Amino acid sequence: MKTATDLKNCCPYCLEQTDAVFYFGDHPRLPSPRDISVCAHCGEWSIFGYDLRLREPTTLELAEISRYRVLPRLVNARKSVRQLRLEAFCPEI
Numbered sequence: 161m162k163t164a165t166d167l168k169n170c171c172p173y174c175l176e177q178t179d180a181v182f183y184f185g186d187h188p189r190l191p192s193p194r195d196i197s198v199c200a201h202c203g204e205w206s207i208f209g210y211d212l213r214l215r216e217p218t219t220l221e222l223a224e225i226s227r228y229r230v231l232p233r234l235v236n237a238r239k240s241v242r243q244l245r246l247e248a249f250c251p252e253i
């Protein structure tokens with residue numbers, strides 16, 4: 161994962177404000193509408209809308225995501241974020 165560019169946004173789940181976009185792949189680019197985002201604060205998956213604001217995926221989009229080739233990477237990203245938060249806020253567990 162690499163830094164692509166600055167882009168202010170807000171996670172629709174935890175409401176954390178973000179100011180950068182990270183991406184998978186070799187070429188930096190802005191996200192496109194319907195791209196998937198993984199929140200670095202809570203690990204939830206969101207979708208970039210046509211205005212590039214993040215929103216919750218629809219039920220249909222969640223079904224589509226389950227068929228994506230990158231699903232294992234999305235699942236690992238979510239697990240990594242949650243593990244880091246667990247270690248940071250619950251170190252005795």
Ligand SMILES: [Zn+2]
Nearest residue numbers: 171174199202
């Ligand atoms: Zn979040």
